[in-house]
Amino acid sequence: MMGDKSARFTAFAWAFCLLWLTVSTAVGQxxxxxxxxxxxxxxxxxxxxxxxxxxxxxxxxxxxxxxxEDYRARALEELDRARTADDKIRVQYIxxxxxxxxxxxxxxQVRLSLDDVVRRTMQQSYAVEIQRFNPAxxxxxxxxxxxxxxxxxxxxxxRANIDQPSGSQLSATEVDQFTSAFGVRxxxxxxxxxxxxxxxxxxxxxxxxxxxxxxxxxTFTLEARQPLLRGxxxxxxxxxxxxxxxxxxxxxxxxxxxxxDTLRRVEELYWRLVQTRRDLLVTARVLAxxxxxxxxxxxxxxxxxxxxxxxxxxxxxxxxxxxxxxxRAAVFDAQDRLLALMNDPELPLGGDAExxxxxxxQIDRFTVSPLAEVQTALDNRSEIRxxxxxxxxxxxxxxxxxxxxxxxxxxxxxxxxxxxxxxxxRAFDKMSTHNFITYYVGVEFxxxxxxxAARAAHAxxxxxxxxxxxxxxxxxxxxxLDVHEAARExxxxxxxxxxxxxxxxxxxxxxxxxxxxxxxxxxxxLNSELGARRSLASERSAMLNAMVNYxxxxxxxxxxKGTLLRYNNVVITPPSE
Numbered sequence: 001m002m003g004d005k006s007a008r009f010t011a012f013a014w015a016f017c018l019l020w021l022t023v024s025t026a027v028g029q030x031x032x033x034x035x036x037x038x039x040x041x042x043x044x045x046x047x048x049x050x051x052x053x054x055x056x057x058x059x060x061x062x063x064x065x066x067x068x069e070d071y072r073a074r075a076l077e078e079l080d081r082a083r084t085a086d087d088k089i090r091v092q093y094i095x096x097x098x099x100x101x102x103x104x105x106x107x108x109q110v111r112l113s114l115d116d117v118v119r120r121t122m123q124q125s126y127a128v129e130i131q132r133f134n135p136a137x138x139x140x141x142x143x144x145x146x147x148x149x150x151x152x153x154x155x156x157x158x159r160a161n162i163d164q165p166s167g168s169q170l171s172a173t174e175v176d177q178f179t180s181a182f183g184v185r186x187x188x189x190x191x192x193x194x195x196x197x198x199x200x201x202x203x204x205x206x207x208x209x210x211x212x213x214x215x216x217x218x219t220f221t222l223e224a225r226q227p228l229l230r231g232x233x234x235x236x237x238x239x240x241x242x243x244x245x246x247x248x249x250x251x252x253x254x255x256x257x258x259x260x261d262t263l264r265r266v267e268e269l270y271w272r273l274v275q276t277r278r279d280l281l282v283t284a285r286v287l288a289x290x291x292x293x294x295x296x297x298x299x300x301x302x303x304x305x306x307x308x309x310x311x312x313x314x315x316x317x318x319x320x321x322x323x324x325x326x327x328r329a330a331v332f333d334a335q336d337r338l339l340a341l342m343n344d345p346e347l348p349l350g351g352d353a354e355x356x357x358x359x360x361x362q363i364d365r366f367t368v369s370p371l372a373e374v375q376t377a378l379d380n381r382s383e384i385r386x387x388x389x390x391x392x393x394x395x396x397x398x399x400x401x402x403x404x405x406x407x408x409x410x411x412x413x414x415x416x417x418x419x420x421x422x423x424x425x426r427a428f429d430k431m432s433t434h435n436f437i438t439y440y441v442g443v444e445f446x447x448x449x450x451x452x453a454a455r456a457a458h459a460x461x462x463x464x465x466x467x468x469x470x471x472x473x474x475x476x477x478x479x480x481l482d483v484h485e486a487a488r489e490x491x492x493x494x495x496x497x498x499x500x501x502x503x504x505x506x507x508x509x510x511x512x513x514x515x516x517x518x519x520x521x522x523x524x525x526l527n528s529e530l531g532a533r534r535s536l537a538s539e540r541s542a543m544l545n546a547m548v549n550y551x552x553x554x555x556x557x558x559x560x561k562g563t564l565l566r567y568n569n570v571v572i573t574p575p576s577e
Contacts, residue, residue, distance in 0.1 A: 056501055062360060064504050065278040065544045068101045069109065069356050093288055100284040103328055104277070106354035110347060113358040114270055118568055120344045121266045122259070127341065131258040138248035145244040151186040176204040176214070189234045193225040200424060212420070216427035221416040229406040236403045239396050246396075250389045256565070256572060257382040262341065263568060264559045268552050269338040274357045275548040276331040279541050283324050286537040290317045293526050316530075361547040363497055366554060368487045373561055377483045380562030384479060387472040394465035401461040405454040407447035414440035479560070486553065486560040493550035500543035507536035 066074075075094050082090040112120075122128060162175040183197030197220070204214035231237070294317045297305045339349045347353050378384065416438045419431025448454070511532045514525075558564040565572070 056363060056498065058360070058363070061363070061501065061543075061547070064501075064508075064540050065282060067274075067356065068104055068277055068281045069111075069354075071281055072098065072101065093292060096288040096291055097281075097284050100287060100324065101281060104280070104331060104354060107352045108354065109356055110353045111356045111358045114267065116358075117266060117270050117338070117342065118263065118570070120347075121262065121342045122570055124343045124345065125262055125266075125341060126343050127262050128259055131255045134251040135248060135255055138244070138251040142241065142244040142248050145241040148240065149187050149189065151184050153184050154181075155183075156181040174205065178202040187237075189237050191227045191231045191233065191237045193223075195221075195223050197221045197223075200427070202424070212422045214422070216421055216424050218419045218424070218427040218431040219416055220431060221414060223412070223414045225410055225412045228409040228411055230403060230408045233403070235399060239400050243393055243396055246389045246393050250386055253382040253385045253389070257386070259570065259572060260382070260559060260562075260564050263564055263570060264555055266338065266341050267555045267568075269334060269341060270357060270359075271361065271548045271551050273331070273334040273338055273355065274359070274361065275544055276327065276334045277357070278544055280324070280327045280331050282537045282540045282544075283320075283327050286534055287317075287320050287324050289530060289533050290320050293530055297526065313527075361551045362554075363494075363547060363550065365494055366490060366557075368490060368557070370484065370487055373487055373557065374480050374483050376563060377479050377561045378476065381479050381560075382562060383475055384472070387468065387475045391465070391468045391472055394461070394468040398458070398461040398465050401454070401458040405451065405458050407445065407451075409446075410444045412440070412442040412444070414438075414442075416440075482560040483557070486557040490550070490553040490557050493546060493553045496546040497543070497550060500539065500546045504536065504539040504543050507532065507539045511536055 075098060079091060079094045079098075082094065156179070158177075158179045160175070160177040160179075162177065164175075179199070179201050181197055181199045183195055185193065185195035187193055199217075199219040199221070201217045201219075202214055203217075226232070290313075294310075294313050297310055297313055301307070301310050335355050336349060338355065339347055347355070417431055417434050418436045418438070419427045419429065419433070420436075421427040421430055511529070514529045514532045555564060555567070558567040
């Protein structure tokens with residue numbers, strides 16, 4: 001009996017040791033293995049390439065935060081090697097990470113560089129397309145304002161049959177009258193209204209004393225009406241054209257601002273997609289480590305792991321899963337926002353494409369000269385040009401209101417010749433002999449008593465001009481502040497990259513050290529290892545965030561300077577007719 005118990009105890013001890021060695025291999029690694037336990041880490045071993053000529057190694061950065069699709073390709077190769085070597089623990093780890101990242105996979109993968117995204121957005125974005133029409137619309141208003149000085153052809157034709165009582169034999173009771181008038185009138189830039197009119201009247205009356213019946217009267221009239229005070233002057237009469245031209249130029253600057261803001265937004269969304277995708281992989285690796293440790297502790301719950309320890313680990317595991325789900329949703333949100341702004345028909349928002357950013361954030365230092373950046377901004381910012389045009393429009397409004405405050409004093413000159421006969425041809429011939437000429441000169445004066453409306457309008461226009469001038473000064477200050485903040489943000493985000501990279505490197509060495517020095521895989525040791533891995537993931541996320549923010553800070557500085565379009569080689573061309 002005792003022999004049987006001893007044999008069972010020995011078998012149980014060997015089984016326990018075998019289980020301990022197997023799971024220990026899954027959770028920890030010795031110093032000869034790559035750091036962080038991930039499949040991508042196994043592909044590219046930890047090396048001494050952290051610095052190259054005093055600069056951060058780009059390959060090392062990408063090793064810390066690879067893109068899920070690039071990771072997948074390398075992980076599948078590592079998975080084949082692990083299966084060939086019959087490394088079940090390694091196979092299980094890689095499969096866990098790949099399963100977690102499988103939610104990102106779509107039927108179609110589209111790899112896009114930042115230049116591709118910018119080009120597609122500029123060609124297809126509805127936000128840009130809507131604003132693209134405004135300059136053309138304002139151009140039609142310029143033509144409309146200029147058309148006020150176009151010559152106008154007019155004609156009036158009437159026929160009247162009059163039957164009325166009369167108390168005199170010299171007045172007809174029946175009149176058959178036909179009147180036609182043809183002419184051209186035109187408004188001059190000085191405000192003068194000129195017109196030339198030819199009238200042909202035919203009148204048949206029932207009276208015996210009428211020598212010519214029916215009679216034809218042909219009349220040609222030249223008339224000029226010139227405002228002398230209100231409404232006079234080239235500046236006043238062409239002011240509507242100048243306003244329309246200013247508004248057309250204003251719409252072009254507004255369009256440039258819309259393109260600039262759209263460009264800045266799409267670049268930010270592109271880098272946020274880069275960040276969320278790579279950050280999700282960092283989280284997935286930690287989650288796989290957590291699952292491996294929890295599986296190991298659950299296998300030992302009958303031996304040396306108390307329920308409270310297992311419950312605490314399970315709570316942290318579920319919290320990590322919830323965090324992974326949140327970060328996974330952030331990837332889909334970032335991609336949808338990017339596609340919604342691009343409006344590319346080849347990449348519909350409800351499609352099945354997975355957008356894979358092909359570019360990695362740059363980390364080259366940008367040299368910033370605050371004074372030069374401010375001067376560039378003052379020379380290029382569209383908001384300043386817009387406000388200057390607003391001031392010009394307000395100045396024109398002041399001039400128009402001042403002119404309208406004047407009394408109306410108009411002079412009219414009229415010259416006419418007439419001809420009369422019993423048919424139209426002879427009447428026209430008689431008119432051309434200039435035997436019957438009429439001259440007319442008149443003056444009209446008008447002044448509203450008190451003239452309060454015009455004075456109030458003039459006062460309002462001056463206040464609006466002062467307001468627009470103050471707004472320009474405020475715009476100068478806002479642009480300068482914008483440039484200073486963007487420059488500081490650029491410097492600050494760049495300065496964060498190196499410490500965050502060094503921190504990630506240190507956390508990597510900490511994980512290696514914890515794994516290498518662990519003599520036994522008890523709960524406290526595993527907890528320390530997991531904490532180190534979570535800290536490493538946190539530092540990697542922080543490093544990725546610093547790099548993405550630095551690239552966004554670059555475009556923010558270019559936007560603040562008003563040179564973002566030139567920076568991205570975007571040229572605005574007028575729409576085709």
